[in-house]
Structures are given as structure tokens and as C-alpha cells.
Amino acid sequence: MNDNAPQPPSRRSVLRTTAGVAGAGIGLGALGTGSAEAASPGAAAAAAEQVAAQTTGETSGTPRRRGATMANVPFTKRSTVRVGIIGLGNRGGSMLDLFLALPWVRVVAVCDPVRDKTERAAAKVVAAGQPAPAVYTNGEDDYENLCKRTDLDFVYVVTPWELHFEMAKTAMLNGKHVGVECPVAMTLADLWELVDLSEQTRRHCMQLENCCYGRNEMRVLRMAHAGRFGDLLHGAGAYNHDLRDLMFSPTYYEGPWRRIWHTKLRGDLYPNHGFGPVANYMDVNRGDRVVSISSFGTPALGLAEYRAEHMPPGDPSWKESYIGSDRTISLVQTAKGRVIRLEHDVSTPHPYSRINSLGGTRGVFEDFPARIYLEPDHKGHQWGDFGAYATEFDHWLWKEHANPPGGHGGMDYIMIYRLMQCMQLGLVPDFDVYDAATWTAPVPLSNDSIKAKGAPQAIPDFTRGEWRKARSGVDSVKPA
Incomplete structure (x- = not known):
């Protein structure tokens, strides 16, 4: 069933109206800018002034809206959702199975420059x-031809980070909704351009943040919205995951692209898994917003030490100089005065943890392992059983799909099921381009803050004022 929505503007007209975006001063966190070495005392004072002003979201420098908001915009209802997938490595190849598990979804096209991967996917x-999908494997730019197809509703981008922006942009310019793996882009200028393009093309651009659909995360979300934590005060999220062996593996990733990012940026390269769920708890972009971030980083020693112990002389990795902080810690402030702590560490020995914590005036939850302390339920300063809240507060998606297939404990399937359900039924998606930009903004901004010795960096109001309006999100109501 074809999308009955009005056709998006032509690629030429959109490119004309967005041509000045990247150079208009809105990409404050672009690579190579914002360093303490380059900032004069006057500039530093002005930046601090800007951070304070943006707490209200009313700065004169806030870009004018370039199109109507995409908040609360539903998909067009359709009986079949037609999907194209760009990138068929470890992640893309496994997520393909989840699209195929849904009877109302058809995988129409697949794309990867490695032919063996596309053949296995087909x-x-x-x-x-299903009918054999079209295969696009003719070089690095063949994804453009996939996006030009007229029989696609949704494009899924699951490629190295530096490719995400151009692929998402191309999908929207060709009239497709697009879902992108984390992070959605690497600079503020690119984040703003995705926001502008989503508004202009009337196509959703979504960060496919699977951790927002974890069973624990969704239960905490519903408890927070039910007032069980009282007035919310603080939260924490992280991606602390020892990836040293995978980043130096010659086969796990298609090339060393992920490790190379540790030679380019000092900040939090992967904030979304921790940031997204906590932002949901606090209704960020739905009644509150994040206004500033201050980040601090340790020396970058872990990858070099691992290389010295495990990589042979002459390995190409010996030409790399790592600057990325082994552990980055960021403090994010919201307009309501709440504080969110973010951590990132993939370079040192550490059991996996996303921290996933939420605290308020009536108690606190901490994950990894899950434990809770709420008044009046618990006393004596002893943690309580989080499982005791499952019956009342588990999200309807987890009650309906108690044993979901797929990886990461089932959260991947829950995410894909819900997104495809929203597209089939013509519902508003659980998150949108404003969430994608907000959850990814710590990538460039933490880099700038660390270079500026922890100086706070303003987080733009990507919603351009819409954050003040309460609206639905991942804490959704089961469709009739």
C-alpha cells in the first residue's frame, strides 16, 4: 500500500533551502571547534552567557523553524510496511531476522558493498x-539507488558512524522514513540538518535506540510516570563495555572504523544507550529539556596498552595515536534543574553496565544488578526486589511479548515490532528526530567540553520550543 501522504519537496529545492545550514553558526560542536586553546576570555564568557540563556530556550541565536514540527506527526496507515536495509554486518544481519519475523513487513531491498553479505541476506x-529482494552491492554509494526506489516506506541504516548522516539525509530526500543506528550523526551541524530535513520532507528520522525498549527501562519509565519515585531529581546512564578485543579483531568489524574514532574525538562516542532511557524517564522534549553538558575525560591509555600486549609488530594499528578518553564522565542539566550523569568506557576492563539509575524524592532505582528502594515500600536502608513491581508496571509490550526473539534480551525485537506497528496502524512514532538529535548531541559537545577543561556547553533546543508541550513517547498505550 503506497504512502498517501503529500509528496516531499524535490531534492533540489530542499538542498537549496538547507545549503547555508552547516555554515550558519548552528553547528557549535563541529569537529575542531570549541577548544579551550582557541577561545579567548571574552569568548568563554559569551559561551557561559549563552549556556545560561539557553536554559530558557529563548536565545536570539535559536534557528528559526524551517518547516512545521514533526512532533506528534503520525505515519500514514498502510497494510504492508516495505523496508530497505543499508548495512548487513553483525548488527544489520541479525536485525534482518526481526523484520522478517513480522508478517506485515516485507524486506524489499538490501544493500552492502560486500557482495557475500547481500547474498546471504537475500x-x-x-x-x-518473501520474494527475493533487490540487491545493491555496487560500491560505497549504491545505497543512493536503494533510496530512490518508489516501493519503499522505511530505510534502516546500520553502517559505520561516519556514514549515518549522509544515508539518513538521502533517504529523507527521496521520500522515505528512516531509522538509524547509534549515533545518528557526529556533529551539531549535521544534527541540525537532519532536524530541518525531517521537517521539510515530512519524513521521520529516528534514532533506533533499543535500550529504551529494555524490560527494566520500560518498567522504570511507567513507575516514574505513575509518581512512584516522587519528584524526579537525578538519573544516570552509561555505555561501559570492554570492547578492546572486538575493536582490534580483524574480522568482527568491517575494517577498523570504530577504533579509529578514538583517534579523532576525546568525548563520549556512544551516549545514546544510557541517555535515551533516562531522557524518557524525565520526559525530555516532552515537558523538560536538557540545556547544558559538562564533560571530563581520563587519559587515553587502555587501547595502546592492549595493543602492546596483543598486536604483532607491523600491525596497521601501530600507526594510530589514541586521544579518546578511556572514561568520559558528563553531567547534563535540564531546564527543571535535574541532573543526568553519563559515562562512556570501552577501553578498559569492566563488566558490562549501562548504570540505568533514577532517583527522586520518594526513592531510587539502580540497575546492573537491578535493585530498588522506595518509600513507603522499603525500610532499614535495604534494597528491595525490583521484580515485585513487574505485574503492575511492566509495559504492555513486554506483557504481550513475554519471550521475544532476537538479541539483547529481546529489546531489539520489541523496538522493531513497535516501530513497524506504528507504521502499519498510522500511529505517532514513540520517538522522533528531536530525540535523535538530543540523545546524540553529547558526542560533539562532550568533546568540546573536555577540550575546554570541563566548561559547560549549551545543548540546543532542537524542538524549537515544542518541548514545553506534554506528549506521548515510549510509555505508550496499547492500540485498540
């Missing part, structure tokens, strides 16, 4: 009882 589609 065979999976056929084995699932």
Missing part, C-alpha cells in the same frame, strides 16, 4: 517466504 528473505 537468501534469508527468500527462506522466510
